[in-house]
Amino acid sequence: MPPPLFSNRLASIKGIRLPGSSSGWDINIVYSSDTCHGTIASITPHDSSDNVETSQPPLVLPALTHPHIHLDKAFVHSAPRYAHLLPLAGTFQEALSFTTEAKSDFTIPDLLTRGEWLLAESVSSGVTAMRAFVEVDHIVQLKCLDAAVTLKDQWSNACEIQIVCFAQDPIFSSEFGEENMRFIERALTLYPQIDVIGTTPYVESSIEAAKKNISWAIDRAMQLGKHVDFHLDYNLDPAKEALVWYLLGTLTRRGWTTRSSLKRVMLGHCTRLSLFNEEEWLQISRTIHENDLPVSFVGLPTSDLYMAAPPQQNAEGKPRGTLKVSEMIRKYNLDAVIGVNNVGNAFTPWGSADPLNLACLGVGIYQAGTQADADLLYECVSTRARAAIGLSLSNQSSIMKKGDRPDLILFRDRDDTGCGISRPRTSVAEIVWDPPARITRDLVAQGRLNTSRGTHYDAEPVYQYL
Numbered sequence: 001m002p003p004p005l006f007s008n009r010l011a012s013i014k015g016i017r018l019p020g021s022s023s024g025w026d027i028n029i030v031y032s033s034d035t036c037h038g039t040i041a042s043i044t045p046h047d048s049s050d051n052v053e054t055s056q057p058p059l060v061l062p063a064l065t066h067p068h069i070h071l072d073k074a075f076v077h078s079a080p081r082y083a084h085l086l087p088l089a090g091t092f093q094e095a096l097s098f099t100t101e102a103k104s105d106f107t108i109p110d111l112l113t114r115g116e117w118l119l120a121e122s123v124s125s126g127v128t129a130m131r132a133f134v135e136v137d138h139i140v141q142l143k144c145l146d147a148a149v150t151l152k153d154q155w156s157n158a159c160e161i162q163i164v165c166f167a168q169d170p171i172f173s174s175e176f177g178e179e180n181m182r183f184i185e186r187a188l189t190l191y192p193q194i195d196v197i198g199t200t201p202y203v204e205s206s207i208e209a210a211k212k213n214i215s216w217a218i219d220r221a222m223q224l225g226k227h228v229d230f231h232l233d234y235n236l237d238p239a240k241e242a243l244v245w246y247l248l249g250t251l252t253r254r255g256w257t258t259r260s261s262l263k264r265v266m267l268g269h270c271t272r273l274s275l276f277n278e279e280e281w282l283q284i285s286r287t288i289h290e291n292d293l294p295v296s297f298v299g300l301p302t303s304d305l306y307m308a309a310p311p312q313q314n315a316e317g318k319p320r321g322t323l324k325v326s327e328m329i330r331k332y333n334l335d336a337v338i339g340v341n342n343v344g345n346a347f348t349p350w351g352s353a354d355p356l357n358l359a360c361l362g363v364g365i366y367q368a369g370t371q372a373d374a375d376l377l378y379e380c381v382s383t384r385a386r387a388a389i390g391l392s393l394s395n396q397s398s399i400m401k402k403g404d405r406p407d408l409i410l411f412r413d414r415d416d417t418g419c420g421i422s423r424p425r426t427s428v429a430e431i432v433w434d435p436p437a438r439i440t441r442d443l444v445a446q447g448r449l450n451t452s453r454g455t456h457y458d459a460e461p462v463y464q465y466l
Helices: 080-085 092-103 108-125 142-152 177-190 209-226 244-254 272-275 278-290 301-307 325-330 353-367 371-380 383-388 428-433
Strands: 006-016 025-031 036-046 059-062 064-070 127-135 160-167 193-199 227-232 263-267 295-299 335-338 410-411 441-445 447-449 464-466
Touching: 006 036, 006 059, 025 064, 059 244, 059 428, 064 108, 064 295, 064 353, 064 383, 080 092, 092 177, 108 142, 108 441, 127 142, 127 193, 142 447, 160 177, 160 227, 160 428, 177 193, 177 325, 177 447, 193 209, 209 227, 209 244, 244 263, 244 278, 272 335, 325 335, 325 371, 335 353, 335 383, 353 371, 353 428, 371 383, 371 428
Parallel strands: 064 127, 127 160, 160 193, 193 227, 227 263, 263 295, 295 335
Antiparallel strands: 006 025, 006 447, 006 464, 025 036, 059 410, 410 441, 441 447
């Protein structure tokens, strides 16, 4: 159970800076009687006679989002009970094997402890929404799901957790496929808290079984009115059929758009697509737009760069592949975001739970060094990411607007060096190029200020309470 993290409702936040503006602004918040969530009622010029002045007005940006993160496998490397499962070879097959072994030792207390580590580090970074994958199969059965439901409830005031009932293992092949499927179906029957059906078609033993996996997940999601999320085409082998074509065709044939209301489809990893030529990308774009398919792609670069490599017999060295997210958005008009995926396990032993570090990494991966690039990368871990998982339908900009939900971060001019010296960040680009420490970030979630770092936050005049 997390400690009390948030203040009373805020009426306004005064004297702040918005991206691209040197003027001061006030954000005013209203609350409806039928919901606990507030709404930004207006953003008005700041009246300097209010006596709310700081040495450097805080820059306000939308809160962050994890569009794809594994809750149950987080920080396995930090738990002493799994010390014998640290990577030896660093391969994908080893990660699968070691994770399967670790899963056999999962307990509810262990899952809750590691899940809280992930949530605490995410929320302190500024995350207020996440799509969380939890595995359901013959090994863990429903344990991971039980822990996720508990965490979803306990952390609901801080972070909206969208639970994915996730089939990491085969459901149409292997000796355990049928048993895995039985647990998945049982979970979908018993847990209304499940928001998303997730599968991994590429783990099936044949291309035919992989296509059955895709068809089943789409059909079941449509029947139950849930989002669907695929780990797809996670390879760099040009000889392998790219399953994205079958998936898009199945969505079209099944009439997803006309029958599934506002539910969305997410495609994760898709490293095989990084080998596509111009015509193949244009065809993907045409297929999605002509059939009005609500498809988003999520690049997972910390995992992809570590794991995805071509077959060794065909490789001269070890090139890596990950989706070219910036290009997909700008050149092909596709919906794409970036996500953390794994933290502290054999699939991704490096990196943190802070999405801003991922946006920073994107500058180098995509050679995206302009201020406009920085704006886009910030959106890919905030507003675009939130929309991609179906939690927002309107504003995808990094600039807060009237009508937005008051989930936001104030980047404050605080010394994080211990030297009595601070360097303010006054633009989105400065935030993305060199993310400031968590201690400089004030998080407002659902119109409430995170005061966990000290009660003095409550007393700061920038925050006005109801």
